[in-house]
Amino acid sequence: MAKFIVRRIILLVLTMVLVSMAVFLITEASPGNVARNVLGAFVTPEQEASFLAQMGLDKPVWQRYLHWFIGSDWQARNKVGMPLRRIVTEKDFVEWWALRDDDKLVRWKLAGDDLIVMVRNPDGTVVREKDNDRWVTDDRGVSTFWGLDNENHAVMWEKGSDRKVWTFIMGSGWKESSGGPVEYIPLKKGFIRGDPGVSLRTGRPVSKSIFVRLRNSLVLAGIAFVIVMPLALFLGLLAGLKEGSLRDRALSVGGMTFSVIPEFATGIFLILIVAVWWDLVPGATVFGEKAPWERLDMLILPVLTLTLIELGYVLRITRASMVEVMRSPYIRTAYLKGLPYWRIVFKHAIRNALMAPITVIMLHVNWLMGGIVIVEVVFGYPGLGKYLLDSALNKDINALEAGAMILVIVAVGTQLVADIIYTFLNPRIRYN
Amino acid sequence: MKEKTRIHPTIYDLKSALANGKLSRREFLRYATLLGMSAAAASQMIGLTWPQKLWAATPKRGGVLKISQQVQKIDHPARYSWLMPSNTMRMVFEYMTLTDRDNITHPYLCEKWSASDDLKTWTFNVRKGIKFNNGDTFTADDCIFTITEWLNKDVKSSLLGLVGSYLEPTGIEKVNDYQFKLNLKRPEIAIPEHFFQYTAQVVNHRTFEGDMKKKPHGTGPYLLDTYNEGEIAIVKARKDYWQKGGDGKPLPYMDEIRFIDMGGELAPQIAALKSGEIDLIDASDNPGPQVMMAVKKDAHINVMPVATATTRVMRMRVDMKPWSDNNVRMALKLCQNREKILALAYQGEGLEGQDFHVYPKHPEYCEMPVPAYAPDKAKALLAKAGYPKGIDVNLAVGSEWTDIVRYAEVLKQDALPAGIRINIQTMPTSQYWEKWTEVDLGVTPWTHRPLGTMVPNLAYIADDQGKPVPWNESRWVDKEFTTLLDEASGTLDVDKRRKIFCKLQKIQSERGSIGIAYWMNTWMCANKRLKNVDSHPNLIFLFNEAWLEG
Numbered sequence: 003m004a005k006f007i008v009r010r011i012i013l014l015v016l017t018m019v020l021v022s023m024a025v026f027l028i029t030e031a032s033p034g035n036v037a038r039n040v041l042g043a044f045v046t047p048e049q050e051a052s053f054l055a056q057m058g059l060d061k062p063v064w065q066r067y068l069h070w071f072i073g074s075d076w077q078a079r080n081k082v083g084m085p086l087r088r089i090v091t092e093k094d095f096v097e098w099w100a101l102r103d104d105d106k107l108v109r110w111k112l113a114g115d116d117l118i119v120m121v122r123n124p125d126g127t128v129v130r131e132k133d134n135d136r137w138v139t140d141d142r143g144v145s146t147f148w149g150l151d152n153e154n155h156a157v158m159w160e161k162g163s164d165r166k167v168w169t170f171i172m173g174s175g176w177k178e179s180s181g182g183p184v185e186y187i188p189l190k191k192g193f194i195r196g197d198p199g200v201s202l203r204t205g206r207p208v209s210k211s212i213f214v215r216l217r218n219s220l221v222l223a224g225i226a227f228v229i230v231m232p233l234a235l236f237l238g239l240l241a242g243l244k245e246g247s248l249r250d251r252a253l254s255v256g257g258m259t260f261s262v263i264p265e266f267a268t269g270i271f272l273i274l275i276v277a278v279w280w281d282l283v284p285g286a287t288v289f290g291e292k293a294p295w296e297r298l299d300m301l302i303l304p305v306l307t308l309t310l311i312e313l314g315y316v317l318r319i320t321r322a323s324m325v326e327v328m329r330s331p332y333i334r335t336a337y338l339k340g341l342p343y344w345r346i347v348f349k350h351a352i353r354n355a356l357m358a359p360i361t362v363i364m365l366h367v368n369w370l371m372g373g374i375v376i377v378e379v380v381f382g383y384p385g386l387g388k389y390l391l392d393s394a395l396n397k398d399i400n401a402l403e404a405g406a407m408i409l410v411i412v413a414v415g416t417q418l419v420a421d422i423i424y425t426f427l428n429p430r431i432r433y434n
Numbered sequence: 435m436k437e438k439t440r441i442h443p444t445i446y447d448l449k450s451a452l453a454n455g456k457l458s459r460r461e462f463l464r465y466a467t468l469l470g471m472s473a474a475a476a477s478q479m480i481g482l483t484w485p486q487k488l489w490a491a492t493p494k495r496g497g498v499l500k501i502s503q504q505v506q507k508i509d510h511p512a513r514y515s516w517l518m519p520s521n522t523m524r525m526v527f528e529y530m531t532l533t534d535r536d537n538i539t540h541p542y543l544c545e546k547w548s549a550s551d552d553l554k555t556w557t558f559n560v561r562k563g564i565k566f567n568n569g570d571t572f573t574a575d576d577c578i579f580t581i582t583e584w585l586n587k588d589v590k591s592s593l594l595g596l597v598g599s600y601l602e603p604t605g606i607e608k609v610n611d612y613q614f615k616l617n618l619k620r621p622e623i624a625i626p627e628h629f630f631q632y633t634a635q636v637v638n639h640r641t642f643e644g645d646m647k648k649k650p651h652g653t654g655p656y657l658l659d660t661y662n663e664g665e666i667a668i669v670k671a672r673k674d675y676w677q678k679g680g681d682g683k684p685l686p687y688m689d690e691i692r693f694i695d696m697g698g699e700l701a702p703q704i705a706a707l708k709s710g711e712i713d714l715i716d717a718s719d720n721p722g723p724q725v726m727m728a729v730k731k732d733a734h735i736n737v738m739p740v741a742t743a744t745t746r747v748m749r750m751r752v753d754m755k756p757w758s759d760n761n762v763r764m765a766l767k768l769c770q771n772r773e774k775i776l777a778l779a780y781q782g783e784g785l786e787g788q789d790f791h792v793y794p795k796h797p798e799y800c801e802m803p804v805p806a807y808a809p810d811k812a813k814a815l816l817a818k819a820g821y822p823k824g825i826d827v828n829l830a831v832g833s834e835w836t837d838i839v840r841y842a843e844v845l846k847q848d849a850l851p852a853g854i855r856i857n858i859q860t861m862p863t864s865q866y867w868e869k870w871t872e873v874d875l876g877v878t879p880w881t882h883r884p885l886g887t888m889v890p891n892l893a894y895i896a897d898d899q900g901k902p903v904p905w906n907e908s909r910w911v912d913k914e915f916t917t918l919l920d921e922a923s924g925t926l927d928v929d930k931r932r933k934i935f936c937k938l939q940k941i942q943s944e945r946g947s948i949g950i951a952y953w954m955n956t957w958m959c960a961n962k963r964l965k966n967v968d969s970h971p972n973l974i975f976l977f978n979e980a981w982l983e984g
Contacts, residue, residue: 032863033868034864034865034868038867038868039864040507040515041515042515042516045515046592046595046904047904048590049515049590049592052590060816093648095647095648112588130764152643152644153645154643182588184589201663201664203506203507203664204505204506204507204663204664205507205508205509205663206507206662206663206664206699211662211663211664211665214665221873236845270701272700273705277705277709278705278708281709284705284706284708284709284711285702285705285706285708286696286702286703286705286706286709286711287696287702288500288502288696288706288711288712289694290500290666290692290694291660291662291666291668294623342776364481379697379699379702380699380701380702381702381705382697382699382701382702382703382705382706383702384665384695384696384697389664391534392664392697392698395864407450
């Protein structure tokens with residue numbers, strides 16, 4: 003068993019690496035431009051270029067993947083020539099600083115031709131001084147300097163070069179000036195070191211948003227799961243006990259009716275009827291900074307929608323499985339042995355009949371995590387699915403990767419749980 | 435320029451223009467206030483009493499306003515690329531001027547301004563007695579710092595293009611702590627309006643370091659409490675705001691405003707508005723009739739309309755065939771059945787357009803008839819251009835702009851009798867923006883701007899080298915039009931200005947590159963418990979004196 007689990011975990015890591023590569027490549031190949039998505043269509047070419055450079059999106063794809071995976075601080079450290087530190091300020095902002103020889107945290111900025119160093123005191127105050135000695139001048143007379151700026155980039159500043167920086171000024175055309183930041187490396191620790199980076203769309207660290215979203219989805223999916231699965235299993239078994247009976251037909255047809263209506267339609271109908279016409283419960287979820295369980299009335303319609311969708315599906319799988327088991331020779335034998343009916347059903351039939359539904363249910367956990375996006379969008383529910391959808395539409399690669407990784411863990415994890423449950427249902431299954 | 439209280443000589447010209455009936459009272463107010471007179475003084479001058487705000491009830495204090503809005507990334511106010519974050523931070527940071535819903539500009543952080551006769555030197559008086567929320571005193575230094583930030587190329591503000599075209603950093607001159615002067619490269623009358631661009635929020639020069647979230651030290655009525663991108667933003671009332679309410683105590687009336695991110699889908703936001711879970715939807719970046727249509731019959735929602743210069747421009751690339759031939763362009767323009775298009779595309783909620791980018795509520799608008807639908811004439815023009823058998827064209831439209839899609843469909847139908855066979859190419863909106871300046875025929879949304887000269891200066895001219903400017907999506911450059919536009923941009927007298935605009939409008943409608951079929955209304959739809967607010971053409975939030983009932 004232990005060996006089996008270890009094997010599964012190795013498989014999980016492998017899957018994550020492959021999926022992360024696939025997500026990177028798919029995002030890369032998909033049409034659209036992050037800068038325009040984020041900044042709007044009326045962004046000037048100059049703003050666009052600057053955005054891409056500051057986000058590190060002007061680098062080749064393999065380098066961006068590497069930065070995402072193992073971080074960029076090691077590369078920046080070599081360029082800056084000082085150790086780099088990532089600190090979280092009192093107000094909860096993440097900041098990168100360089101550690102100077104005198105053990106002071108420093109960053110720089112350019113003011114005209116002067117390089118200004120900002121020295122951070124332990125109490126958080128910052129002292130500014132000129133630091134022009136750090137310029138490195140090459141034989142062409144061009145001065146460059148690699149340092150850290152205010153916005154968590156390693157930056158190469160340049161001055162006195164022949165290469166002019168062209169700035170477009172609306173109404174008067176292109177204007178040339180020399181110097182300024184010419185290259186950026188956005189600093190991050192990388193996914194395997196626990197830093198999924200900053201969302202390109204919102205500028206907020208992905209780790210801060212994604213777990214709240216994951217929690218919200220878990221709450222919604224969890225409540226739906228707890229209601230749907232026992233109900234569907236119970237009704238499915240009930241229907242499957244006697245194939246063709248009125249009870250069977252009513253449950254199967256009823257369940258199927260709701261599961262064939264797409265969830266966006268069910269959701270909208272429920273909003274219209276229950277929220278707008280009857281005015282019983284809210285038709286949208288507005289939590290603000292509250293947790294979903296503090297406004298349970300808002301969860302009623304999304305959970306009901308999910309229940310109606312899911313119920314019929316699992317019910318019919320369970321029913322089919324039950325029907326098959328009830329027809330099998332060993333059940334007939336049990337009857338002929340003269341065992342009581344309840345004992346045949348509970349002791350012999352149900353355990354075998356549950357094999358198929360467990361697989362389906364475990365696959366559905368996965369579906370519930372990422373796939374409830376439609377229900378989330380219809381009700382404005384701040385869940386993981388919606389977060390991923392928005393990220394995908396905006397090509398927000400850091401957020402998308404982090405979400406994909408969570409879904410991989412959930413998918414592989416639930417399969418593992420399903421495999422373990424099988425061993426209890428069917429003693430013949432052994433993982434050795 | 436010596437006397438600070440001097441009234442700009444043009445105001446007297448304006449007054450006589452008003453007396454002669456050449457200028458409406460609204461236009462007089464607009465121009466007089468632009469030249470530095472207070473709206474109240476200008477009203478007195480022409481014998482109007484400035485309308486005092488009338489409240490049906492005494493404002494109540496307290497309450498939490500809940501707004502659904504996408505809480506976006508912010509750092510530098512001059513770098514906003516959407517209106518929504520400016521609406522949040524508008525509660526914390528303020529502007530030097532304020533342009534109201536009728537395009538009249540009022541004093542705000544600057545209490546007074548005046549311009550030299552040649553319109554190249556502007557003097558601004560900064561209001562005294564204002565404190566930032568961290569206790570710092572607000573002075574001219576803050577205004578000057580803010581303006582230099584716009585002009586700093588490393589900040590990459592869109593204001594660099596706008597203000598930088600007439601002002602160099604060296605042209606800013608501090609007179610004393612409460613007065614500064616701008617010495618311009620060329621005459622400009624719209625400075626007070628530029629100071630109310632959504633990106634022009636004034637920051638504290640002592641503490642601002644490029645990220646307004648870290649040190650949100652503004653002069654506005656609220657304090658930034660929480661800003662979680664993608665989730666929620668909360669602002670809370672400060673106690674020592676400089677503006678006083680009707681009860682003599684400092685504004686604001688409301689205790690707190692919450693901006694809740696419900697995503698971009700409208701349906702859940704509308705449902706939340708209807709059920710009272712939120713009081714208002716921030717539609718500033720997505721104005722359209724959807725919300726209004728959904729709530730107009732709802733008894734507890736207040737629908738406030740306003741006519742705007744927001745429009746859909748059918749633009750034809752004049753450097754590509756067949757649109758290089760003006761006869762073909764004219765033929766397609768003649769195929770617009772404007773009344774029908776407005777009715778079917780936008781429920782009749784707007785004004786009909788006339789194929790020039792000036793709308794009837796711009797002060798310099800010169801009245802002209804709306805061109806009639808004339809397929810026969812169009813057919814004749816096509817024949818003249820060498821297409822006697824008609825012509826096949828592709829029309830690019832973004833599918834999420836549903837009114838544009840309907841516009842395209844009506845146009846397709848009505849252009850058929852003229853022999854123009856339109857193939858509508860719908861694409862996702864984001865994809866349209868990828869190539870909005872590249873397609874040969876497409877419909878592009880253009881947003882409201884308060885002055886008639888503003889859009890033509892962005893979209894229908896060339897730069898110094900004679901290359902069309904970046905937003906000149908149709909590449910149309912006309913020498914006579916450019917000269918006239920330059921002249922108009924430096925002309926204050928509305929009557930003269932309108933005379934120039936009569937020519938400008940005529941040129942653009944006769945040989946221009948665009949068809950404009952309609953101008954769109956917009957609406958602010960708020961829960962009726964939100965009092966003392968009105969809609970603005972840009973749907974920005976001016977909520978200093980807003981209050982909540984119950």
